[in-house]
Amino acid sequence: MPSLIDIRRRIRSVKSTQQITKAMKMVSGAKLRRAQDRVLSARPYARMMHDLLSNVAAAAARTGDGVEHPLLAVRREERIQLILLTADRGLAGAFNTNLIKAAQQFVAGRAEAQVEMILVGRKGADFFRKRNARITAEKIGIFNKIRYADAQEVAKVVSQRFADGEVDSVYLIFNEFKSVMAQKLTQARVLPIEVPEKARAVEYILEQTPEQLLNGLLPRYVEGMIYQALLESSAAEQAARMTAMDAATSNAADVIDRLTLFMNRVRQASITKEIIEIVSGAAALE
Numbered sequence: 001m002p003s004l005i006d007i008r009r010r011i012r013s014v015k016s017t018q019q020i021t022k023a024m025k026m027v028s029g030a031k032l033r034r035a036q037d038r039v040l041s042a043r044p045y046a047r048m049m050h051d052l053l054s055n056v057a058a059a060a061a062r063t064g065d066g067v068e069h070p071l072l073a074v075r076r077e078e079r080i081q082l083i084l085l086t087a088d089r090g091l092a093g094a095f096n097t098n099l100i101k102a103a104q105q106f107v108a109g110r111a112e113a114q115v116e117m118i119l120v121g122r123k124g125a126d127f128f129r130k131r132n133a134r135i136t137a138e139k140i141g142i143f144n145k146i147r148y149a150d151a152q153e154v155a156k157v158v159s160q161r162f163a164d165g166e167v168d169s170v171y172l173i174f175n176e177f178k179s180v181m182a183q184k185l186t187q188a189r190v191l192p193i194e195v196p197e198k199a200r201a202v203e204y205i206l207e208q209t210p211e212q213l214l215n216g217l218l219p220r221y222v223e224g225m226i227y228q229a230l231l232e233s234s235a236a237e238q239a240a241r242m243t244a245m246d247a248a249t250s251n252a253a254d255v256i257d258r259l260t261l262f263m264n265r266v267r268q269a270s271i272t273k274e275i276i277e278i279v280s281g282a283a284a285l286e
Helices: 004-062 095-108 122-130 148-163 210-285
Strands: 079-085 114-120 135-139 169-177 183-191
Touching (some): 079 122, 079 148, 079 210, 095 122, 095 169, 095 183, 095 210, 114 122, 122 135, 135 148, 148 183, 148 210, 169 210
Parallel strands (some): 079 114, 079 169, 114 135
Antiparallel strands (some): 169 183
């Protein structure tokens, strides 16, 4: 049976851990509020960009001119570019684990194709680097301060590789923010861009031809899609970490209660033993 000193030392250790997890929960909560505001502000722009692309494509179809653009080329998927968004840090529950498993399943499900990866986030980069995966690029530290320029940089790389025929398609795996308690694991195809065939008829007054507009819209659409995924992943990470730290804080409180109860029982047993020894000694002297 452990001594009272050992139990008290264990209780102090758990309390220190509880203070750390509680502080991390508060920090993640503050970061989550900012990240959530950015996500909610960016979603209308993403929807509007999608609708605009659909309507301009429909306008181009009505003119009877076939729109040809390198980012629209559909080819057999023999070489695939995968963009994986993970966190730079752990202690976020199953956030990173689920993403890495999804990436592994993605690669395993396309064994006949060559999958190359752009790894955004330290956790995914560390995992796949140790397993000798085909890595195109690594982006570490982006989530400290997400900038649109970061999304532009990634979009430029994948768009250029796709246009040059180095890859036949580009996919994105990330966690979409739903709520504090829920994140949705999402797999989306970035390239080739799928232009909806059916769109509501909107009559635009165009100074340029629809084809010229699409040439400007398509690269922006790719940039916006990646930027939105970065924002979603950042908010989902903070939500997952806040939930994990809240659970860790509650578990620490339960451990402290159990250790305190056990300590009281050990102390009571020790006191009872000492009383028995005193009474026995007194009885022996009579």
